[in-house]
Every structure is written in structure tokens, then in C-alpha cells.
Amino acid sequence: MVGGETLGRRTLDIYLPLAFYLVFLLFPFYWMSIVSLKPTNDLFEMKYNPFWVQRFTLENYRYLFENTAFPEWVKNTLIVSVVSTIISLVCSILIGYALARLRFPGSNFLGVGIFLAYLVPPTLLFLPLAQVIVKLGLYNTYWALILTYPTQLIPFASWLLMGYFRTIPKEIEESAMADGCSRLQILVRIVLPLSIPGLLSAGIFSFTLCWNEFLYALIFMSSGPMKTIPVGVVSDMIKADTLFWGSLMASAVLGSFPIAILYSFFVKHYVSGLTAGAVKG
Amino acid sequence: MRGGAVTTGSLLERESSLGVILMLPGALLLMVFMAYPFFLGIWLSLTDSGIGRVGRFIGLQNFVDLLSDTIFHQTARNTLIYALVTVPFKCALGLGLALVLNNRMRFSNPVRAAVMMPWIVPTALSTLGWFMIFDPVFSPISWLLRHVGLISKNINFLGDPGLAIASVCWANIWRGTPFFGIIILAGLQAVPADLHEAAAIDGAGLWHRFLHVTVPHIKGVVLIAGLLSVIWTFADFQLIYVLTKGGPANQTHIFGTYAYQIGLSATEIGMGAAIALYMFPILSVFAVLLLIYLRREE
Amino acid sequence: MEKKTQRKLSRREFITTGAAGLGVAALGTLPRQVFGGQAPAVIKGTKLAFLQATYFIAPAQDLFRKQVEEWGKMAGVTMAVDFLNWPDLQPKIAAAVQAGGVDIMDLWPGWNFLYRNSLVDLTREAEEVGKRGGGFEPYVLNSGKVGGRWLGIPNGYSNASMAYRISWFKEAGVANADDGNKIDMTWAEYFAVAKKMKAKGKPFGQALGHSTGDPPGFCYPYMWSNGAMELSKDGKSIAFNKPEFVDAMKKFVQAWKDGYDETGTSWDDSNNNRAYLSEQISSTFNGSSIYFAAKKDKPDIAKDTHHILIPKGPAGRFYWLETRTTAILKNSKNVAAAKEFLKWWFQDEQYNTWWRIQEGYHLQHVKKLADDPMWFKDPKMTPFKQQPKYGLNTGYAGPPNEKAALAWSKYIVVDTFAKAVQSGDAKAAVEWGAEQLKRAYGV
Known part of the structure; x- marks a missing residue:
């Protein structure tokens, strides 16, 4: 950025390393995509170059849409992800603001407690949790996931937002308070609009985790059409000891796509959100 | 600040009560769906419960038994390798990635989104991609190396004792690198450009500038990302479960997969809970480090 | 009383199957009067949820689903079948055992022991199936009983x-x-x-x-x-x-x-x-x-x-070689209907159709099927036929x-x-x- 830059120099400094990273990070996706475009018989044909598609087919995608409930899974995953992201965000905003700005009894203790929630792996929780879910009558409903996912999201999101809120100058809030605004009004009218990048980061983070979750989705909501994408794909594309690689990879590609698009729109905010939140927090 | 509460008497205005009220919705969810089942889990680990069988209280027997279980030793060793060895790689690769992305370039948003892919797509699905890439017979890597004449036999990625753990680590590094990349990138962007310029005018070289301007600015984020990553990797499950299920001969078992095998497949749920809880002290160390660091920064 | 009806039924079933033969029964669509014309009022309007592993032989999975729906219609019971990838069965079963949500499930070898405390005793129903089939194969007797009781009805095993x-x-x-x-x-x-x-x-x-x-x-x-x-x-x-x-x-x-x-x-x-x-x-x-x-x-x-x-x-x-069993969970809210279904499904007309469509992929549970014509369709499958001994x-x-x-x-x-x-x-x-x-x- 400083001094003269020739194209050669830029190539060496930027584009070469960038190419390395693109290959390293994207090769598996390239692989998944070409596998999804090959007929099954070609996949394990040793005489073909595996890095290229010899005989192109959309059969795997057709199978996905005609023989499985893929569109249904997408709908389920969307509903669950969107609603639990909203719930997590609301909870995290409140917690983040309380921890960042308010002094109240037990705040230290609660802050640490919420942070510790990081350390509890779902593999340890899901059996007792299943009992809770059934007792509350949530089994095999959207609520089973909508209410449990936030427990995985709130700790990170509120911590991130707390950091973000702290970067907002206190003076702004103080002058608003002097004008007679209540705390909640300040939160809604002043703090939140100033925190859009932080909210976006937390939101995208939450949405991604919901979209990807496997274990809870498998156990709390996998009957019939109530499956999410990862669970549906795995149970419909793997039959006994035979894997339908083509369709499996086709659904992996389609399942990853929405997330990738989401990121390409918001990645700028995501990074700046992390900058102010996680970084300075 | 405390004086602000005097203006109205309402609960929503008094700081102490408002704070508690704001915490309530999230805390409630965490209590019902995390804390309560967690304590149930601790109780289970102190019993000889099986799935569908209420056990007797046996104190710390499960924990003691595990200490003499050689598979558990192996599991602990594997987990430490898996969590600690991968982090420096993720960190170094992530730093490099961030430095590259921090340059002005065309298509920077799509490129950033693209390199985030390993981190953001469902692990259950991307790991299946790796499962194919590591296939003992059809691996494209083996195919390539065979064709350029570097090897004569297929590489047994997930079957050789040393290679198996290396391969799962590799997949984990792949998944985690973008996380470090994007966090460090965020840190880099917080470095004021005039600092670099000032240093450049003073005649500082690239390396010198990196060391004295960049590093101090990103030290914090790297530390946070590193500790988070250790914690997440330590408690990982899905990646190994899809690739090896802990095999061959337990060479890739980590706490999560071993707890799953004993607690679920063998239905010794008390023992399984105990295995998972062994993670707790080690995780706590890292969590406390992280907390101390964050507190100090405040 | 109940026992008597049952025996009469099975005898009739036996005759029907013999007469109908393979071809007609192939789709299992013959109207049947399992409950003497009408389902018991108690189970009408209830629900049953099934859990099974995904099938390698896809037509068998489709057939099973069809059979389940058919019975559901006859009995007025809402049926939900779930087919899961093999490795995902156990977490699902474990959760169901702890918390409910599933009525009938297909258990793999050994699982009848693992979940013994959570399964309904089906000794009477299983013995009936065994008797009708000329006795269970030795490997089934060896592995299906838990402490002398049948905690599921054996359905055979797909071996290698x-x-x-x-x-x-x-x-x-x-x-x-x-x-x-x-x-x-x-x-x-x-x-x-x-x-x-x-x-x-x-x-x-x-x-x-x-x-x-x-x-x-x-x-x-x-x-x-x-x-x-x-x-x-x-x-x-x-x-x-x-x-x-x-x-x-x-x-x-x-x-x-x-x-x-x-x-x-x-x-x-x-x-x-x-x-x-x-x-x-x-x-x-x-x-x-x-x-x-x-x-x-x-x-x-x-x-x-x-x-x-x-x-x-x-x-x-x-x-x-151990048998798989079809079991009912104790915490099911609908044990009566689940039993009725299993009694029906293990009739020759249903089970044998389902078994034959797998062409030897699934080993028989009873001796009567050891020399079933199915085994002679393809000599390449004969080595599987001999395995039970x-x-x-x-x-x-x-x-x-x-x-x-x-x-x-x-x-x-x-x-x-x-x-x-x-x-x-x-x-x-x-x-x-x-x-x-x-x-x-x-x-």
C-alpha cells in the first residue's frame, strides 16, 4: 500500500499466496461439486481423471428434488435457523447491554456463568436434554430446536455484543438520559442503530451455527418430514453400506450455497463487527 | 450513574433491577436447556446408570476406573494432540490469509466469502467431502501423486497409525483456518493506516513494521481466537465421528467420540458422562486464561 | 379368549398365503380382515411411530412403508415411519428410551440386551411367530431371548x-x-x-x-x-x-x-x-x-x-450371527396398538412378502423359510442360505x-x-x- 507497486510485485506478494489459499481452502468444494455432476458409475472408474467431469449429468440433483424431501428440509432448516437466530439476538442484546452498561447484584457471577456455557459440549447434554424436551411436550416440533439452539449461541453472541456496546461512547447515552430518555429507549434508539455491524456479525454467526447443527436436530426433530438439511441428507443418501456419493455431494453443495451467498453480502459487516466487538471486547 | 435511578421509581429504570430483568430471558433459556441437563449429566457420571436403567450412586468409581483404562489414556493423548497441535497451524495459516486479504484487490468481498466456506458450511457435509478425499482407494491426492510418480501405493490416510491422526488434524486445520483468518483480518483493519505510514517514513522495513506495528495490534485477537479454538477443538465430535469413528485401533479417539462410544453405543451412560466430564478441568484452564485476559483488557 | 382368536386367525392366514402364492402377495395389497372386520375401538384414532434403519434393498423399504400405511388405514391408526442412517440409530434410540417419542423399533443384534429394561415383554407374540414358522432358527433362539423372555419379535438378520x-x-x-x-x-x-x-x-x-x-x-x-x-x-x-x-x-x-x-x-x-x-x-x-x-x-x-x-x-x-428384533418401548403410550400391528405384520402374508423381496439379503428367522423357493431362484445366494447353522x-x-x-x-x-x-x-x-x-x- 505504501510506495510504488508493480504488477509483478503484487502478483508475488498477493496473488500467489492468494492462489495458494484458494486451492487449499476451496479444493474440497471443487471436489464435492464435480462429484455431484458425475454419474455414479464414473466416480469409481479408475481410468478417468478424477479431477474432471467426463460425462456430465444433473441426475444427482434431479434425484434430490424428485426422490427426497429436500425442499421440505430446506424449509425446516430455514424456519428453525431464522427464529432461533432472532431469539438468540434479542436475548444477547439484552444480556450484552446489561453486562456492558449496568451494574447490578450478581452481574459478575452471571457474566462468568454465561461464559462458562461455552464449555458444555452437546454430546454431554443431549440425553438429559431429551428428557426435558419430551416433558415439555416439544419433541418433534420446531420449538425443540428453536429453544435449544440459543443455548449454544447466546454465550458467544452476548459476549460479542457486550464488547461492541462498550465501544459506544458513554457520553452519547448520558446526554440522551439527560434529555429524559429511559434506558430501554436509549438501547433501542441509540445503541442498536450504532451497533448494526455487531448485530450482523452476531446474527450471521448464529444463523450459521443453526444451519449446521446436527446432533440436536437428529434427536429432537427427525421424524418423517421434520428433518433439517444435514440430518435429512445423511439419512436419505446413505443406504446401509452404500453411499450415494453423487446425491450426497449435490446436497452438500446446495446446503452450503445459501450460507456462502449470505456471507458474500455481509462479509464486510461481519469483519467490521468482529473488529469492534470481539477484538476490542 | 447510580443516581440516574432516582428519576422514576420504576423497576425498568433502576439499574439493579433493570439489569436482572434484561438478563432474564437468556438466562432462563440457559437454565432450562443447559444448566439443568448439565447437572443431570454430572449426577449420571456418579452412578452406574445405563440407558433406560437408573443406576446406583457409586461416587467417583467411573472416574477412577477410567484412570486405568489404556484406551482412555490413548484418547486423552489424542485429544491433546488434536487440540494443541492444530492451533499453531490454524493460527499461522490464518495470519497469512489475513495479511493477503488485507490488501486492496478486486472482488474482495466474494473472495472473502469464498475463503470462509470451510468454516461456515455444515461440518456434517464438508467432512463427507474429506471422507472421499481421504478414501484409501479413490483418493484424488493419491491419484495425483501416483500419476506424477511420487508414490507407488495409495496413501492410507485414515489407516496408518501416525497418518490417521495427522489426517483428521489436517481436516480440522482446514476448517479452522478461515476463522483465524477473518478474526485476524478484523484486527488488521483496526490498525490505523497512519501508523504504518509513519513507520515507513522513519525507514522501517516490512518485517520491522509487521513486528512493531501490526503484531501489537493483533496480539489480542490472536490470543482470543487461539483459546476459543482450543476449546472448540477439544470438545469436537462430528469431524472425527464422520471420518474414523475413533478408529483404527482407537488412534483417533477423542473425548467426544469415546464418550459417545461408551455412553451411547455401549449404553454405559454413567461412564460416558464421566469421560466427557474429564474434559471439564482442562477446558476450564483455557477458559480461565481467556477470562483473565479479557478482564485485564478491560 | 384372545388367544383362541389369534390361533384361528393365524391358521386362516396360513391357508391364504399358501393359496395366494408369491406373485399375488407381492405388493401386499390384498384387503385383509385382521380384526374380524373392524379394528378394536380402543386403538382407533391413536398414533404409532416407528424407527428403522435405512434399507439397502430399496423396494423392501417401500414395501414396509406401504404395509405400515395399509394397516394404519385398516385400524384407524396414524402411522409415522422413520428410516435412519445406521450410525444415527443408537443416539435416536437412546433418546427414545430415555424420553419417549417412538413406539416400535427395529433393534440390531445385542440391542435387546442393552435396552432390556425399556422393552415390552413380547414372549407370547414371539412364540406364536416361531410356532407358526416351524420353530426359530438356532441362531435366533441363541440371541433373541433375554433372560428367557422375548423382548422383541425376531425378524432375522442380513449377514455377510x-x-x-x-x-x-x-x-x-x-x-x-x-x-x-x-x-x-x-x-x-x-x-x-x-x-x-x-x-x-x-x-x-x-x-x-x-x-x-x-x-x-x-x-x-x-x-x-x-x-x-x-x-x-x-x-x-x-x-x-x-x-x-x-x-x-x-x-x-x-x-x-x-x-x-x-x-x-x-x-x-x-x-x-x-x-x-x-x-x-x-x-x-x-x-x-x-x-x-x-x-x-x-x-x-x-x-x-x-x-x-x-x-x-x-x-x-x-x-x-444374531437376530434383529422388532421391539416395543415400554414408555410407548400405545402398546396395545403396537402389539396389534406386530401380530399383523409377522403374519406370513406380510412378513414373507417383505422377506422374499430382499432375495436372500435378509436371513430367515424361522425354519420354515430355510427351504423357501426364494432361496433357489439364484444359486449365487445359496451360501447365504446355509449360514444359520x-x-x-x-x-x-x-x-x-x-x-x-x-x-x-x-x-x-x-x-x-x-x-x-x-x-x-x-x-x-x-x-x-x-x-x-x-x-x-x-x-
């Missing part, structure tokens, strides 16, 4: 054997390679063929990873046929670390180097299917799924494929029970093999296995 390429076996000089039914090999002979084949670039393949089907399916029988077992007959000591077994393990280690694809240490149940179907290996231990997949997609390979019985060792020939259970010479299931799910026997071929030290591997078994069985 050695698949091989006819033309390549011919090249290796195997006599009668055209007809697997005429081949009777010892392990030494089988390994000798492997050596010849590996020299030609087409080794044998065997999965030794952490996978529930082929690895234990191979390792347990190899152990038994070489005189070793997990428990001694009196159940008081481990009978695993025996000199003859260490010796056999040395031979296996050697054969692995000489005749097998050595990447097998990481293979799971699906790897050998892929390797075989892409002509990378010439023989492997697997269910008939390889053969069926080949018939569908690669007819040339199917034509060139046959099966042989698993080789025998000094102590004899064995298969690891060679079946032993995990935990042998002890009974199949929770401890055997624990040892099994820890892959102790499988890992002994994997360790041996990785390290080359057969003795140390067997010693390690014996130590682990001692822990698992607490002897």
Missing part, C-alpha cells in the same frame, strides 16, 4: 459372506471357481489365493476400521475358527489369548502383507463395496449388497461374482449380554486385528485384546 470374482479365482487356479457352492476353503487356502491375486494387482480387501458390520463380521469368526473365544465355557475367564490364536494371528498378519489391500485398516462397511465394484479387489467379506449393486449398475461384474462360505479353521467354521453370538462361549455388547461396541476384537497388522506384533496385540476383554467382562 465372501464375495469373489469368478474369472480371477480361475486364473489363480481355484478349482470349481465357477460355482461358489462347490468351494469349501480353509483360511490357509483362502490366504494362498489372496497372495496370488495380490501379485496380479488385485488383492483381497477387508475392512478393519471402526464400523459395525464387516469388521466384526470377519474378526469374530476368524477368532472362533482358530480356537479362541472371548469367554471360557464356565464364564469365569477370558479364553482369548491362546497360543493357537496367536499363531493364527501371525498368519493373518502375514496374509495381510502378502494378499490384502493394506489400507483396509481404515475401511468401513462401505469401502470394500466401492473397491470391489471398481475392480480393485478380487474378494471381500460383505453382505450381498455388493452383488445386488453390481446386478443393478455393473452387470458384467455381477456375472463374474459368486459367494463362498466363510473359510474354516482348525476349530471349525463360524459366522457371527454356523451362527455364534458375541460373548461366546458365554451368553450374548450387555457385557458382550460392551466389548463389541468398544471394537476390542476388531482392534486386536487392526493393531496386529499395523504393528506386525501378533502376540502383543492379542495380549492387549485379552486385557481389554478382561476389563469389559469384569473377570
